Amino acid sequence: MxxxxxxxxxxxxxxxxxxxxxxxxxxxxxxxxxxxxxxxxEAMLLVFRxxxxxxxxxxxxxxxxxxxxxxxHSFSDKELRWMTDELFYDDMVDIIEx
Numbered sequence: 001m002x003x004x005x006x007x008x009x010x011x012x013x014x015x016x017x018x019x020x021x022x023x024x025x026x027x028x029x030x031x032x033x034x035x036x037x038x039x040x041x042e043a044m045l046l047v048f049r050x051x052x053x054x055x056x057x058x059x060x061x062x063x064x065x066x067x068x069x070x071x072x073h074s075f076s077d078k079e080l081r082w083m084t085d086e087l088f089y090d091d092m093v094d095i096i097e098x
Contacts, residue, residue: 002028002031002035003024008035009039012043012046012047020050021050021052025051029058029059032051032055032059032062033060033062033064033067035047036067037064037066041074044067044070044071045070045074048060048071
């Protein structure tokens with residue numbers, strides 16, 4: 001079962017990042033993407049950054065255009081390079097087209 005926005009925010013406030021990471025890494029990337037779009041921007045970025053890299057890449061593909069844009073503008077150069085390296089070519093083309 002996917003965490004609620006309230007439970008994610010509770011974990012963040014308590015700095016329980018490892019619990020949050022473990023719980024989210026067991027979830028479907030589409031469900032994680034949906035949850036991320038419901039979080040405040042700062043929390044969205046924090047949660048995205050604590051995801052395991054493979055889950056983060058799969059989740060990014062499932063996010064809506066607005067959320068992707070918000071994350072891309074928040075990424076460091078290193079994170080942006082990593083993301084482009086992790087995504088499949090057709091996913092990257094879709095993102096660029098958006």
